Amino acid sequence: MSEESQEPKPDRDPPLELFGYVPKSALVVVAHPDDADFLAASVLSAFVRRGCRAGICLVTDGDAGSDDPTIPRGELSRVRLAEQHRAAAHLGVQEVICLNHPDGTLQNTLEVRRDLVRVLRTFRPEMVITMDPTSRFFGRGYINHPDHRAAADACLDAVFPSARDARAFPELLAEEGLEPHKTRFVLVGSSREPDIAVPVLEEDLENQLAALGEHRSQFDAAPMRDWIFEEARRCGARAGVSMAESYRLFDLAPDPSQRGYEAPPEDAEGVPPRGRRSSNWG
Numbered sequence: 001m002s003e004e005s006q007e008p009k010p011d012r013d014p015p016l017e018l019f020g021y022v023p024k025s026a027l028v029v030v031a032h033p034d035d036a037d038f039l040a041a042s043v044l045s046a047f048v049r050r051g052c053r054a055g056i057c058l059v060t061d062g063d064a065g066s067d068d069p070t071i072p073r074g075e076l077s078r079v080r081l082a083e084q085h086r087a088a089a090h091l092g093v094q095e096v097i098c099l100n101h102p103d104g105t106l107q108n109t110l111e112v113r114r115d116l117v118r119v120l121r122t123f124r125p126e127m128v129i130t131m132d133p134t135s136r137f138f139g140r141g142y143i144n145h146p147d148h149r150a151a152a153d154a155c156l157d158a159v160f161p162s163a164r165d166a167r168a169f170p171e172l173l174a175e176e177g178l179e180p181h182k183t184r185f186v187l188v189g190s191s192r193e194p195d196i197a198v199p200v201l202e203e204d205l206e207n208q209l210a211a212l213g214e215h216r217s218q219f220d221a222a223p224m225r226d227w228i229f230e231e232a233r234r235c236g237a238r239a240g241v242s243m244a245e246s247y248r249l250f251d252l253a254p255d256p257s258q259r260g261y262e263a264p265p266e267d268a269e270g271v272p273p274r275g276r277r278s279s280n281w282g
């Protein structure tokens with residue numbers, strides 16, 4: 001046996017950079033009630049716990065999310081929005097916004113983009129979290145929902161360039177007084193190319209499970225406990241912390257020399273301080 005072959009095999013998943021930064025404000029943009037609680041609930045809990053103002057924007061009202069033909073669509077959307085509000089309360093999320101576009105047939109239209117620009121210019125988040133619109137397939141058993149891709153595409157198009165460009169949808173400025181807004185960071189989840197890990201604690205995962213548990217019209221969250229914790233530990237191991245969630249990071253600072261982030265000083269979570277990066281996040 002060669003010396004080389006006796007060395008431990010590298011993990012299948014490459015290391016991730018630890019992203020200990022806490023944004024002042026974060027907005028999650030997703031297609032359906034319950035999507036945000038899979039995508040970012042533990043991270044929202046961790047951010048809010050450390051002073052972040054957080055919101056969830058649903059592009060549809062989820063009124064197609066049932067196989068039961070006896071439930072009227074309006075009733076289903078009321079139930080699902082109530083579930084989302086209760087879920088958000090577990091995370092300390094202050095605001096849930098629903099744009100009421102059609103569930104199941106969502107398209108990345110200019111109307112959807114304009115609605116999202118309005119939300120971005122009103123909420124004015126430092127960070128936006130959404131899905132990866134290029135993720136089409138996951139393994140052998142799941143084709144990504146087209147609404148997920150459409151909502152994420154519209155969100156990213158709204159973040160850049162429309163929300164920051166005064167000439168995009170000029171009526172928003174002229175008639176509603178909504179000044180352009182530059183979102184600094186975008187975290188893209190459900191990505192096949194994650195590059196950062198956001199540290200979370202056990203209490204954040206418990207909050208996520210409590211939030212998921214509110215979506216009773218959709219699923220039973222109890223069996224998800226082991227999976228949620230295993231995924232967080234697996235991700236944490238890639239970044240040198242006990243638990244974390246992975247995303248692909250975009251830093252949209254206009255001047256490349258200004259790109260980077262600084263984590264708060266070391267705190268009880270054991271997250272090490274990180275100096276300002278001088279990287280070329282492209």
Ligand SMILES: [Zn+2]
Nearest residue numbers: 031032035145
């Ligand atoms: Zn969904």
